[in-house]
Amino acid sequence: MRVALVHSFGGLTGSGARDADEAVLDQAVALGGAGHDVRLVAAGLGRDPLSALRAFAPDVVHVHQLAPGSGRAWAAEWTGPLVVTLPEPGPARARWLPFPRGPRGGARTDPLLRRADRVVVLSDLGRETYERAGLPPERITVLPHHVPAAERSPGGDVWVCAGRLAAGENIFDLVRRWPAGRRLDVFGTGPLEQACRAAAPASVRFLGAVGRPALRRALPGHRGLVLPGRWRAGTVPRLYPEALAAGLPVLAFEGSAAPRTVRADGTGTVTGWDAPLAAALDAADRIFPALREHCRGVHAKRYGEAAWAERVERLYDELTATAPPAP
Known part of the structure; x- marks a missing residue:
């Protein structure tokens, strides 16, 4: 054809x-x-x-x-x-x-x-x-x-977040609430980068902007993906199926389309901005390792x-x- x-x-x-x-x-x-x-x-x-x-x-x-x-x-x-x-x-x-x-x-x-x-x-x-x-x-x-499949990995204890460090993406709100001692990798740059660095605990690494192929290669070694964005009320970012391809469950914040999709797919957990973030991470630590294979299956069936x-x-x-x- x-x-x-x-x-x-x-x-x-x-x-x-x-x-x-x-x-x-x-x-x-x-x-x-x-x-x-x-x-x-x-x-x-x-x-x-x-x-x-x-x-x-x-x-x-x-x-x-x-x-x-x-x-x-x-x-x-x-x-x-x-x-x-x-x-x-x-x-x-x-x-x-x-x-x-x-x-x-x-x-x-x-x-x-x-x-x-x-x-x-x-x-x-x-x-x-x-x-x-x-x-x-x-x-x-x-x-x-669809998004390409990713290499398999058992994962680790480091969380990951990616996006533009700007108003509306809510990465600033995320890193200033991030519990000290919890490891988080942040991919992206933007006008709020210095403010994010100043507000984040020492356990947060800022890795700059990378292309999508490099980001896809980096995802499998992480514990899970954090989706803090709430201004894109109608969108689920492409990062979501990319995370599933890598076997990463998702912690989504209320206020966007992502929580609805995460609940429907059974690919992670949902929290709110008023809820204690440390407790949400503790709950995710207990269940996310067992969800990795399910996330890969959802990717293959829906986004492969x-x-x-x-x-x-x-x-x-x-x-x-x-x-x-x-x-």
């Missing part, structure tokens, strides 16, 4: 832009490994993908994230199967998400969403949000991004490359079975 992946490579903004680019590249590798002919097509301001699509003549066009202001009218001229993946509905994107009452008129007037044969969302929360926004439920498919490829192939096959020839 010939598949075109359309995405604004390098044209997105915000802390999740690089993750979005890497997710599309990972999916291209997965589809290619499954035997499909994959073409990456750049789109964005001043980049109309229609001519490139017509030259490639794919069986399926799968649009991922487009930068705000990107042209979308070309979708009305494409007659072949069209899939659109929507981002998780977090507050940072609220100003341009395709809600019916949004500034662009939303799903009813957006030419890309109006034309899409199927809309892919990354979580059940995303499905609920976009259904409320006006997308027909029968056109929505939940399909989380083979599982993702099988699900997306079923989606593509369903759409191409009755589709007219591409232009």
Whole structure:
């Protein structure tokens, strides 16, 4: 099958832009490994993908994230199967998400969403949000991004946290509450780095920013992942399935989508900002070692490359079975 992946490579903004680019590249590798002919097509301001699509003549066009202001009218001229993946509905994107009452008129007037044969969302929360926004439920498919498997490790006694050291990520709130003597590795940099270093006990190590491959290699040797973020009310970070791939259970703080996912998957524990952190860590110390294999199983079933490829192939096959020839 010939598949075109359309995405604004390098044209997105915000802390999740690089993750979005890497997710599309990972999916291209997965589809290619499954035997499909994959073409990456750049789109964005001043980049109309229609001519490139017509030259490639794919069986399926799968649009991922487009930068705000990107042209979308070309979708009305494409007659072949069209899939659109929507981002998780977090507050940072609220100003341009395709809600019916949004500034662009939303799903009813957006030419890309109006034309899409199927809309892919990354979580059940995303499905609920976009259904409320006006997308027909029968056109929505939940399909989380996949992440590569990681090497096995028995783990250790050091916790890990990763993210931008900035307001909203809550890593400052985490490290200033972190119990002295408990070891924590923090990956990331940002404007609050000096404040975080000053507030943290000596048992917290700040390891700077690393690329995702290096972070994935580092995860398996830790006790568990701490997810303190609470400003991304609608998102589960990509770090979550990466931790599961490494066999790491998750300690999630209330106030985001992560606790709901952790509870549903049975992949860790949840605590609140008003609860004693030392007690939450003690409870996790008792149960997390026994959860490592379960976390790997959840990754393989929900977020693994083979599982993702099988699900997306079923989606593509369903759409191409009755589709007219591409232009």
